[in-house]
Amino acid sequence: MGRAGEGEEEGLPLFETRVGKKSRVAYRIFGFTVFIGICMIWVYRLTHIPTAEQGRWAWIGMFMAELWFGFYWIITLSARLNVTYRYPFKHRLITRYGDKLPAVDIFVCTADAEIEPPTMVINTVLSVMSYDYPPEKLSIYLSDDGGSEFTFYALMEASQFSKHWIPFCKKFRVEPRSPAAYFSQNFNQQDPKLAEEWLATKILIDGRKPSAVDEDGHQLPTLVYLAREKRPQCPHNIKAGSMNALIRVSSEISNAPIILNLDCDMYSNDSDAIKEALCFFMDEKHGHKTSHVQHPQSCNNITKNDIFSRQC
Ligand SMILES: O=c1ccn([C@@H]2O[C@H](COP(=O)(O)OP(=O)(O)O[C@H]3O[C@H](CO)[C@@H](O)[C@H](O)[C@H]3O)[C@@H](O)[C@H]2O)c(=O)[nH]1
Ligand SMILES: [Mn+2]
Numbered sequence: 001m002g003r004a005g006e007g008e009e010e011g012l013p014l015f016e017t018r019v020g021k022k023s024r025v026a027y028r029i030f031g032f033t034v035f036i037g038i039c040m041i042w043v044y045r046l047t048h049i050p051t052a053e054q055g056r057w058a059w060i061g062m063f064m065a066e067l068w069f070g071f072y073w074i075i076t077l078s079a080r081l082n083v084t085y086r087y088p089f090k091h092r093l094i095t096r097y098g099d100k101l102p103a104v105d106i107f108v109c110t111a112d113a114e115i116e117p118p119t120m121v122i123n124t125v126l127s128v129m130s131y132d133y134p135p136e137k138l139s140i141y142l143s144d145d146g147g148s149e150f151t152f153y154a155l156m157e158a159s160q161f162s163k164h165w166i167p168f169c170k171k172f173r174v175e176p177r178s179p180a181a182y183f184s185q186n187f188n189q190q191d192p193k194l195a196e197e198w199l200a201t202k203i204l205i206d207g208r209k210p211s212a213v214d215e216d217g218h219q220l221p222t223l224v225y226l227a228r229e230k231r232p233q234c235p236h237n238i239k240a241g242s243m244n245a246l247i248r249v250s251s252e253i254s255n256a257p258i259i260l261n262l263d264c265d266m267y268s269n270d271s272d273a274i275k276e277a278l279c280f281f282m283d284e285k286h287g288h289k290t291s292h293v294q295h296p297q298s299c300n301n302i303t304k305n306d307i308f309s310r311q312c
Contacts, residue, residue, distance in 0.1 A: 013285060014282060015279045018087065019083070033074070066233070088277075089279060089310040101134065103256035104274055105139045105254055106128045106259075107243060107260070108125055108140065108141070108262050109239050110144050111145045111242075113150050118150045120264060123181070123267055125155065127267040128140055128267075130166045130169040130174075131271055131273065132275070133270075133274045136207055138222070143228065145236070151199075155204060155225050162205075162223075165177075167216040177268065181269070201224065201227075202224070202226075203222065205223040222253070226246060228241070253260055255268070266297065269298070276295075
């Protein structure tokens with residue numbers, strides 16, 4: 001391809017893994033003290049076995065519970081002993097692959113227009129339609145297990161709105177690219193109506209057509225709506241079932257080698273998320289060992305004073 005800078009970049013990895021040394025030491029000290037505490041509880045139980053009259057059954061119950069929670073804690077802790085951080089180098093990815101980047105199919109799942117209002121769903125769709133990635137290589141599929149007319153209508157409107165929203169995002173480097181998150185507005189829920197047509201696949205924007213352009217004349221990503229048939233007597237397998245339906249439909253339309261999956265309530269808050277994930281798949285040395293990349297999630301509706309709510 002002969003792009004500038006290709007020579008010096010060649011051979012360099014597309015991502016780096018670093019071990020979190022500071023947090024590792026602190027976590028090990030913390031883990032060790034808790035482990036000593038757990039052992040002391042076990043020792044206490046074993047050295048204080050009551051007689052049958054003193055409540056042997058209660059003792060057995062307590063000891064079982066403490067054994068289980070102790071082992072559960074050790075298993076959980078061991079998964080966190082080696083904290084590692086991964087750093088993708090997306091500029092290297094662009095320099096190295098340029099216009100040879102792979103196509104990406106994006107699957108968004110929704111199931112119930114009342115619990116998951118169409119405004120939220122299309123905000124997620126718009127956030128992924130405006131990724132900083134060649135639009136001709138992007139196809140977005142919305143699986144609507146509720147078969148809601150409202151969701152379909154909202155998606156149709158979103159397909160029109162994207163013609164203004166995508167150039168706006170790219171021009172002003174908007175982040176995040178979910179319109180709702182960007183404008184920080186509250187949307188009201190709408191009552192859904194049952195769709196008359198339960199099995200439907202509709203291509204709202206066909207990125208291959210010359211007419212699929214935004215207001216700046218740039219190509220738009222492909223946008224597909226899919227509502228699969230669900231029957232009471234057949235297990236529909238929830239999200240996994242809709243993912244299977246999405247794979248079958250997308251293999252006929254775009255058939256991209258990379259699939260990105262989002263729940264409809266997870267908008268993307270980084271327009272470079274695809275490029276970052278691709279660094280792990282396309283690294284020459286380690287890429288073939290990677291089958292999944294999980295992006296970190298951050299929740300923005302957690303309660304501050306609830307000790308059980310957490311930053312995920
Ligand atoms: O019949 C169904 C039911 C659900 N969904 C979708 O599946 C996703 C997850 O379902 P939800 O009930 O919201 O589960 P959560 O606990 O919020 O989601 C977590 O837990 C799920 C089950 O473990 C995982 O699939 C999700 O990725 C993970 O975010 C949502 O987008 C739903 O719209 C469908 O597509 N069809
Ligand atoms: Mn959910």
